[in-house]
Amino acid sequence: xxxxxxxxxxxxxxxxxxxxxxxxxxxxxxxxxxxxxxxxxxxxxxxxxxxxxxxxxxxxxxxxxxxxxxxxxxxxxxxxxxxxxxxxxxxxxxxxxxxxxxxxxxxxxxxxxxxxxxxxxxxxxxxxxxxxxxxxxxxxxxxxxxxxxxxxxxxxxxxxxxxxxxxxxxxxxxxxxxxxxxxxxxxxxxxxxxxxxxxxxxxxxxxxxxxxxxxxxxxxxxxxxxxxxxxxxxxxxxxxxxxxxxxxxxxxxxxxxxxxxxxxxxxxxxxxxxxxxxxxx
Amino acid sequence: xxxxxxxxxxxxxxxxxxxxxxxxxxxxxxxxxxxxxxxxxxxxxxxxxxxxxxxxxxxxxxxxxxxxxxxxxxxxxxxxxxxxxxxxxxxxxxxxxxxxxxxxxxxxxxxxxxxxxxxxxxxxxxxxxxxxxxxxxxxxxxxxxxxxxxxxxxxxxxxxxxxxxxxxxxxxxxxxxxxxxxxxxxxxxxxxxxxxxxxxxxxxxxxxxxxxxxxxxxxxxxxxxxxxxxxxxxx
Numbered sequence: 079x080x081x082x083x084x085x086x087x088x089x090x091x092x093x094x095x096x097x098x099x100x101x102x103x104x105x106x107x108x109x110x111x112x113x114x115x116x117x118x119x120x121x122x123x124x125x126x127x128x129x130x131x132x133x134x135x136x137x138x139x140x141x142x143x144x145x146x147x148x149x150x151x152x153x154x155x156x157x158x159x160x161x162x163x164x165x166x167x168x169x170x171x172x173x174x175x176x177x178x179x180x181x182x183x184x185x186x187x188x189x190x191x192x193x194x195x196x197x198x199x200x201x202x203x204x205x206x207x208x209x210x211x212x213x214x215x216x217x218x219x220x221x222x223x224x225x226x227x228x229x230x231x232x233x234x235x236x237x238x239x240x241x242x243x244x245x246x247x248x249x250x251x252x253x254x255x256x257x258x259x260x261x262x263x264x265x266x267x268x269x270x271x272x273x274x275x276x277x278x279x280x281x282x283x284x285x286x287x288x289x290x291x292x293x294x295x296x297x298x299x300x301x302x303x304x305x306x307x308x309x310x311x312x313x314x315x316x317x318x319x320x321x322x323x324x325x326x327x328x329x330x331x332x333x334x335x336x337x338x339x340x341x342x343x344x345x346x347x348x349x350x351x352x353x354x355x356x357x358x359x
Numbered sequence: 360x361x362x363x364x365x366x367x368x369x370x371x372x373x374x375x376x377x378x379x380x381x382x383x384x385x386x387x388x389x390x391x392x393x394x395x396x397x398x399x400x401x402x403x404x405x406x407x408x409x410x411x412x413x414x415x416x417x418x419x420x421x422x423x424x425x426x427x428x429x430x431x432x433x434x435x436x437x438x439x440x441x442x443x444x445x446x447x448x449x450x451x452x453x454x455x456x457x458x459x460x461x462x463x464x465x466x467x468x469x470x471x472x473x474x475x476x477x478x479x480x481x482x483x484x485x486x487x488x489x490x491x492x493x494x495x496x497x498x499x500x501x502x503x504x505x506x507x508x509x510x511x512x513x514x515x516x517x518x519x520x521x522x523x524x525x526x527x528x529x530x531x532x533x534x535x536x537x538x539x540x541x542x543x544x545x546x547x548x549x550x551x552x553x554x555x556x557x558x559x560x561x562x563x564x565x566x567x568x569x570x571x572x573x574x575x576x577x578x579x580x581x582x583x584x585x586x587x588x589x590x591x592x593x594x
Binding site: 226230257260262267269270271277278285291293299300301303305308331332 | 461491501507531533537542
């Protein structure tokens with residue numbers, strides 16, 4: 079498949095990052111959002127991310143200018159019409175995503191691949207709003223998109239092999255390492271990460287020192303950071319949300335959120351951003 | 360002087376950690392070989408509950424030194440059950456591999472004397488690793504946390520996810536150099552299954568429910584690196 083122009087719907091942290099990595103490898107990108115106010119923030123984030131690469135000597139200013147020149151922004155969804163791929167990366171809400179995907183399909187060609195970026199929603203459920211479901215599948219990028227190598231690719235029940243292969247080809251072109259995940263809540267990564275955190279919470283409730291848990295984790299797994307520090311970095315409310323969605327979505331009681339995590343959230347101990355979570359920051 | 364009882368690899372690694380810390384340490388075959396007083400006895404014979412209880416009882420009778428029994432899936436307090444003087448008994452838990460000495464968990468029993476505990480803590484800290492002071496919970500931190508993802512990864516493989524994709528999820532999603540299926544193969548799937556089975560039985564927490572695929576692989580003799588075939592194939 080040949081891809082030249084990539085459309086991105088949503089200009090948040092994920093949408094901005096996806097547009098950036100596409101433009102960096104030579105794709106023309108068009109980012110759509112409902113109001114222009116969002117563009118400035120995204121442009122600032124992208125500029126900041128690329129400035130860092132210039133400072134590190136990895137990018138030249140000339141290259142950055144070229145990349146920025148390939149990126150455009152619009153509040154007119156019909157500007158996505160000639161895209162080869164459209165990645166929908168709006169807020170993680172089923173109704174909002176269903177509405178956006180329907181609008182996207184109305185303006186793009188039949189050949190255009192449509193991807194939804196999600197960490198939690200069912201790809202097959204999202205596909206039901208589309209007329210041509212074979213060209214649709216899920217992507218799960220990790221933040222910050224330019225730095226994180228992993229990309230989960232999630233076919234829905236109706237996704238064709240051709241679409242999946244197209245997604246792999248595109249993912250490789252933007253230098254991501256792909257893993258093929260089943261369309262179950264949490265895919266692969268989010269079903270692995272929260273378990274040690276949830277059982278870690280059980281140990282905290284039993285009086286274990288969180289620093290010891292993280293020290294053991296780092297040493298045994300040769301990890302850069304402890305599993306409980308990840309809770310505090312993302313926010314205990316994020317961990318709670320992730321556990322709850324998998325617990326409810328898959329009816330899997332391994333993910334029943336531990337009361338200790340609920341207590342942290344209810345006390346406002348969200349982690350780094352509130353100065354106190356499992357650890358003091 | 361530290362005596363380590365039990366002739367096995369873990370004892371050698373513990374002795375090396377002690378020697379590195381500038382302490383005298385020696386390995387003995389059995390409790391009968393302990394002839395003189397010392398600063399600490401580490402009991403690291405095979406972890407069979409009844410024989411351990413008997414060995415601890417003999418040592419407590421024979422010496423006045425603190426006795427640290429290595430445990431993995433037993434309770435610290437169970438080690439002291441038959442000893443006349445329970446105040447000198449603690450339990451330690453190490454990792455299962457080359458990190459022995461760099462991370463040790465120390466657990467007191469119902470009856471451990473505070474001054475004994477403090478003395479053992481000081482000696483273990485001199486090994487230059489991290490000493491985690493852990494309450495007497497089954498599996499401690501190490502076993503309770505480290506094999507959850509090996510189990511979940513096995514479930515993912517049985518759902519059709521490839522072994523490489525599961526491990527790449529941790530490798531590239533969290534920059535973990537030693538992902539879960541690799542760990543399971545290195546530790547041995549029979550040992551991982553044993554750990555999960557005990558933890559599930561003792562805690563009732565569903566995250567430890569062993570994956571049927573693990574049981575099948577163990578039954579088929581695919582135990583990991585040591586048999587040349589586990590989740591990965593080895594030459």
